Amino acid sequence: MRAEHVLAKDIEAFASMEPVLQHYYPRKFVVFHDGRLQGSFDTFHNAASDAVRRFRNMHFLIRQVGATDTGLPRRESLACRSGATDVGSK
Secondary structure (H helix, E strand, O other): OOHHHHOHHHHHHHHHHHHHHHHHOOOOEEEEEOOEEEEEEOOHHHHHHHHHHHHOOOOOEEEEOOOOOOOOOOOOOEEEEOOEEEEOOO
16 A cells, blocks of 8 residues: 555644644644644654654654645655655655
8 A cells, every 4th residue: 555545644634733733833843643643853853763663563644844845755754664664745
């Protein structure tokens, strides 16, 4: 299954919460899993380390709040499963 399909719930949750996230967590890296916000972090590295530790073989999404959309895959989006990573799209 492609990462975009698995992450749809997390992407939708991020999009619906984005105004609130921008107010409370500007420029932070946020982690979503199973459609719920799991935490916010100052760096991508810290977000990824925590998410991998907590969710191991499950998919999760990392996005930077307020990052502009360039039309390219977002560097700060990550799907992880079984130790492999896929860069999420948009």
